[in-house]
Amino acid sequence: xxxxxxxxxxxxxxxxxxxxxxxxxxxxxxxxxxxxxxxxxxxxxxxxxxxxxxxxxxxxxxxxxxxxxxxxxxxxxxxxxxxxxxxxxxxxxxxxxxxxxxxxxxxxxxxxxxxxxxxxxxxxxxxxxxxxxxxxxxxxxxxxxxxxxxxxxxxxxxxxxxxxxxxxxxxxxx
Numbered sequence: 393x394x395x396x397x398x399x400x401x402x403x404x405x406x407x408x409x410x411x412x413x414x415x416x417x418x419x420x421x422x423x424x425x426x427x428x429x430x431x432x433x434x435x436x437x438x439x440x441x442x443x444x445x446x447x448x449x450x451x452x453x454x455x456x457x458x459x460x461x462x463x464x465x466x467x468x469x470x471x472x473x474x475x476x477x478x479x480x481x482x483x484x485x486x487x488x489x490x491x492x493x494x495x496x497x498x499x500x501x502x503x504x505x506x507x508x509x510x511x512x513x514x515x516x517x518x519x520x521x522x523x524x525x526x527x528x529x530x531x532x533x534x535x536x537x538x539x540x541x542x543x544x545x546x547x548x549x550x551x552x553x554x555x556x557x558x559x560x561x562x563x564x565x566x
Contacts, residue, residue, distance in 0.1 A: 432486035502531015
């Protein structure tokens, strides 16, 4: 389950001090019955990764380090559509992937900025996927509050874990 560790004392680059007060750090761990190298390769495949994240649409590859997509999600009683740009900052095969996500919601003022770090470690016959996401939400979305965002993060993690496990199980089946 994701945990919101704390309000981050600093925020991703390009964020003002006022915006940094809304920064949140989410962490979690997911177990996947797959070799670490195979999981790393699949997570580096933007199409595979996007298929596991609820609400991602219209993924476009710009080059091997840059992508754009649309993220549609519902948080509490509000529906949001973000135009997002994803930059692969670092990939240390087969251990770690770091990405920067920036998005603007359609129709309202605000933005999403996040840094995501995924670490993979062999554990038994599978792989432990540990993640950290430091996110800043401004505008209407940023005003929703941590409890609402925490609930959404938990739901998104459950969906992501279920989809990753299901896709690996399907690939392993004869």
